[in-house]
Amino acid sequence: MKEKLKDREVLLVKEKDSNKLQAVTGLNEDGTPSTVKPEQKNEPDFLKIDKHGDALENFMSNFLSQCKDPTHFHFFKVPLNALGNVVDVLSDMLKDPENPSNKKFIDEIRVLPEAFAKKPYEAIDESRIDWSQFEKLGITKDMIDKNSLDKMLNWQKTPVLLPIKAEIGDTVIRTDARLSLREAEDGKLGLVVHAVRKEPQLDGYVYGTRLSEEDKQNLRQTGQAGRLVEIEPAKGQKMQAFLSVDKLTNELVAVRADRIKIPDEIKGVALNEQQKKDLSEGKAVYLEGMTSKNGKEFNATVRIDADKRSLEFKFDNANKLSQERQQQDKQTQSHPQEQKFRIPAKLLGVELSKEQQQSLRENKTIYVTGMLDKKGEPFNAYIKVNAEKEKLDFFKWNPDRAKKQGAEVTPDNNSKAQVAVNSEGKTNEATKKNEEPLKQGQTQPTEKQQQKQEEKKVVKSRGMKF
Structure with missing residues (x-):
C-alpha cells in the first residue's frame, strides 16, 4: 500500500489573488476546478495522479478547453503520502514567493496548464x-x-x-x-x-458551407447544429466543427472539433464509449445522477456548445432525451398544430403549470387568473389554442362547455376590450378619447373618465395650456 502511495500525487490549486490551497477533485460545469480542503478525511475525493497514467493530462486538456479564464488558477503537484506537511510548507512559501529558496521549491512542484495545450496558451498583455x-x-x-x-x-x-x-x-x-x-x-x-442580429443568418454560405434544412431547424430550436459540420473558413482548409448560436447576439459560432476534448466523466458520472462518441459528434446525451456544487443530484441533457467552448446543460428531470422525442412524436401525430404553434411556459406574467401547458397541447381549455395587460391591469380568462390562426384565444366562458350547450363561442369581450385598449392601443368610439387604462371587466370609459375628458375639451377650446 505504501509503495502505491509513493507513486500517486495530488493536484493542489490556488486562485490568482489568494494563497489558500485546495485539493482538486475534478471540474465544475463551467470548467473551473472543483475542490475540497486538502485534509486526510477528504482523500477519497482527491483527483489522484498516477505517475504512469494520463489523469493529469486529461484534466488539464479539459480545463483549458472549458475554463474561460485559465490564468486565474495556479496548480501544484505534491505526493499524496506527504500532503499534510507539503501544504503547510507551501502555504508559508507562497507568502514570499520571490525568495530564492522558496521560488526554487515552488517552481519544482508547479504545474503549468499551457504545457498540456496543443499550442502554448498565453493570455493577452x-x-x-x-x-x-x-x-x-x-x-x-x-x-x-x-x-x-x-x-x-x-x-x-x-x-x-x-x-x-x-x-x-x-x-x-x-x-x-x-x-x-x-x-x-x-x-x-x-x-x-x-x-446583435435579429435572427441567426442560416441561409447562404456559413463558414464556407451550406447548412442542411435539418441543421437550420436544430439551430433555431436548440441553438446547436446537433452534428459535426464540415466548414471551410479559408479555401482549401476544410475541417469538422461544432456549430452553435450565440444566445446574446444570434451570431453563428464554429469551433474546430479537435479543439474540444470530450471528458471521461461529467459531474461525477462516468461516460461510456457510446456517450463519448455522441458528444464528440455534436449530439446530445441525457445523463442521470450528476452531482452539483452543493452536493445535490440532478439530471440534464448535455452537449457541446461551440460559443462557450464547453458543455451546455439543459435541465429537464422529468424525461430522458429519448422519452422526450417519443412524446414529441406522439404529440405531433395527435396534434399537428404543435408543429406551428409553441405553447408558452409563461403567459402575461403568469407561470403556466406543466398540467396547463399539456392541456393546451391536447387542445383543451384552461382558466388563468392574474394575467396583466400592458398597463399593468389584472384580468382572468379561459384560454384555448386557435390552431388555424396559430395563436391563443381568450374567452369569458368556457368554450368547450358553451359548445356542448349549443351556444355561439366568441372571445371574451370583457377581457378582449381591456387587452385591446391597454395592450394593443386599439380604440372605438367610446374609448378613443380615453387616456386612462381600462380596468378588469371594462368595455368603455366610466362616467368619471368621460367627465374628465369633457373638462379637458373645455379647457382646450378656451386656449388654455398647462
Whole structure:
C-alpha cells in the first residue's frame, strides 16, 4: 500500500489573488476546478495522479478547453503520502514567493496548464490593447468592467452586451454588441465587434458551407447544429466543427472539433464509449445522477456548445432525451398544430403549470387568473389554442362547455376590450378619447373618465395650456 502511495500525487490549486490551497477533485460545469480542503478525511475525493497514467493530462486538456479564464488558477503537484506537511510548507512559501529558496521549491512542484495545450496558451498583455479602437465605437475603458476585461484578455467575448455607436460619413449606426480581441497574421491585436442580429443568418454560405434544412431547424430550436459540420473558413482548409448560436447576439459560432476534448466523466458520472462518441459528434446525451456544487443530484441533457467552448446543460428531470422525442412524436401525430404553434411556459406574467401547458397541447381549455395587460391591469380568462390562426384565444366562458350547450363561442369581450385598449392601443368610439387604462371587466370609459375628458375639451377650446 505504501509503495502505491509513493507513486500517486495530488493536484493542489490556488486562485490568482489568494494563497489558500485546495485539493482538486475534478471540474465544475463551467470548467473551473472543483475542490475540497486538502485534509486526510477528504482523500477519497482527491483527483489522484498516477505517475504512469494520463489523469493529469486529461484534466488539464479539459480545463483549458472549458475554463474561460485559465490564468486565474495556479496548480501544484505534491505526493499524496506527504500532503499534510507539503501544504503547510507551501502555504508559508507562497507568502514570499520571490525568495530564492522558496521560488526554487515552488517552481519544482508547479504545474503549468499551457504545457498540456496543443499550442502554448498565453493570455493577452493588457498593454497591447489599443483603446483608441474602442473609443471610435463610443466605448471608453471605464465602461469595460473587470470581468469583461478578463474575458477579453483570455481571448473570450465580453459576457455582456455593450452599446456601440459607429459613424460612417454622415450616418450614425447604433447597436448592442459583444466585443473580443483577435490577433492578425502580422501579430497586431485588433478589436472584433459581435453585433446583435435579429435572427441567426442560416441561409447562404456559413463558414464556407451550406447548412442542411435539418441543421437550420436544430439551430433555431436548440441553438446547436446537433452534428459535426464540415466548414471551410479559408479555401482549401476544410475541417469538422461544432456549430452553435450565440444566445446574446444570434451570431453563428464554429469551433474546430479537435479543439474540444470530450471528458471521461461529467459531474461525477462516468461516460461510456457510446456517450463519448455522441458528444464528440455534436449530439446530445441525457445523463442521470450528476452531482452539483452543493452536493445535490440532478439530471440534464448535455452537449457541446461551440460559443462557450464547453458543455451546455439543459435541465429537464422529468424525461430522458429519448422519452422526450417519443412524446414529441406522439404529440405531433395527435396534434399537428404543435408543429406551428409553441405553447408558452409563461403567459402575461403568469407561470403556466406543466398540467396547463399539456392541456393546451391536447387542445383543451384552461382558466388563468392574474394575467396583466400592458398597463399593468389584472384580468382572468379561459384560454384555448386557435390552431388555424396559430395563436391563443381568450374567452369569458368556457368554450368547450358553451359548445356542448349549443351556444355561439366568441372571445371574451370583457377581457378582449381591456387587452385591446391597454395592450394593443386599439380604440372605438367610446374609448378613443380615453387616456386612462381600462380596468378588469371594462368595455368603455366610466362616467368619471368621460367627465374628465369633457373638462379637458373645455379647457382646450378656451386656449388654455398647462
